[in-house]
Amino acid sequence: MLTLNHFLVLGAILFVIGLYGAISKRNAIAVLMGIEIMLNAVNITLVGFSFFNQTKPYSTYLTGQIFAIFIITVAAAEAAVALAMVIAIYRKRNTVDVGEIDVLKF
Amino acid sequence: MDLASVIFWIVAAVLVVSALLVVTLRNIVHSALALVVVFATASGIYILLNAEFIAIVQILIYAGAVTILILFALMLTRITGQRITNPTNRQWWVAVVICAFLGACIVYAATFSPRMIPNTSNGVSQLPANVNNVARIGQLLYSPTTYSYVLPFEIASLVLLVAIIGAIVIGREE
Numbered sequence A: 001m002l003t004l005n006h007f008l009v010l011g012a013i014l015f016v017i018g019l020y021g022a023i024s025k026r027n028a029i030a031v032l033m034g035i036e037i038m039l040n041a042v043n044i045t046l047v048g049f050s051f052f053n054q055t056k057p058y059s060t061y062l063t064g065q066i067f068a069i070f071i072i073t074v075a076a077a078e079a080a081v082a083l084a085m086v087i088a089i090y091r092k093r094n095t096v097d098v099g100e101i102d103v104l105k106f
Numbered sequence B: 001m002d003l004a005s006v007i008f009w010i011v012a013a014v015l016v017v018s019a020l021l022v023v024t025l026r027n028i029v030h031s032a033l034a035l036v037v038v039f040a041t042a043s044g045i046y047i048l049l050n051a052e053f054i055a056i057v058q059i060l061i062y063a064g065a066v067t068i069l070i071l072f073a074l075m076l077t078r079i080t081g082q083r084i085t086n087p088t089n090r091q092w093w094v095a096v097v098i099c100a101f102l103g104a105c106i107v108y109a110a111t112f113s114p115r116m117i118p119n120t121s122n123g124v125s126q127l128p129a130n131v132n133n134v135a136r137i138g139q140l141l142y143s144p145t146t147y148s149y150v151l152p153f154e155i156a157s158l159v160l161l162v163a164i165i166g167a168i169v170i171g172r173e174e
Helices: A006-025 A028-053 A063-093 B003-024 B029-048 B052-076 B092-110 B133-142 B150-171
Strands: none
Touching: A006 A028, A006 B003, A006 B092, A028 A063, A028 B003, A028 B029, A028 B052, A063 B052, A063 B133, A063 B150, B003 B029, B029 B052, B052 B133, B133 B150
16 A cells, blocks of 8 residues: 655655765766756655545645656756756856856856 | 565565665666666555655656666766776765664654554545546646645746756856
8 A cells, every 4th residue: 555655755766866866976067967856856756745635626626746746847947958058168168067066267 | 464564565565676786786787777666666555645646747757867876977977997887985884884874763753652643544445436546636736726736736847947047057167
């Protein structure tokens, strides 16, 4: 029998895996991949809450899924802008190593 | 175990293993391909939770668009002559400790702690019959008269417009 805890624990495990990728990688694109995994983990948690909290009318407990849609929207926008920034930095400095990108202005 | 539990355990195992592959593989193109598996199996979790619309949006946007974007960025920022293209920094074990501690805290808070959310519903029995997920989400997103999220929807479209223009302005050649 599946309960809410299954999905919360799955979301937590995915979140910390993504967090590890985001804070330990040196390639800027790998950092972005970690952030995408973290956003996916949060989406799983939200959709799980919306599925298991069904004491209210249907249109109210779909709110978790609406939240997930907005998170997907913001994640797509974030990926586009961040990858454009990575490409711009690569063109100027010829590196994508986040340890070497250490000046705010050039 | 019923069928939903079996499917959940299979999908969750694939999801966690491929997410671990994303952060551990040495070649970053292999990491990007493992990321496709993460996104595709996450949509399986959404189907298990009766969220068909989110599952299809997940396939379209994440497995389609975001992955292509990441692969294009990898292609444009190719570093030649380096065998390990996805290195970790020197403090990676600190990251392991922090992530393990944070994960243990979240799992404790969600399952064992005295303030956890009580598990009252199994979700299946109270699902109304003849419900179209996509139609209800459409009503909840667009309806101008009843309770809906039409203003956040418009703001989200503005955010996307700003992101498109910003990406073009930041990424263009001088």
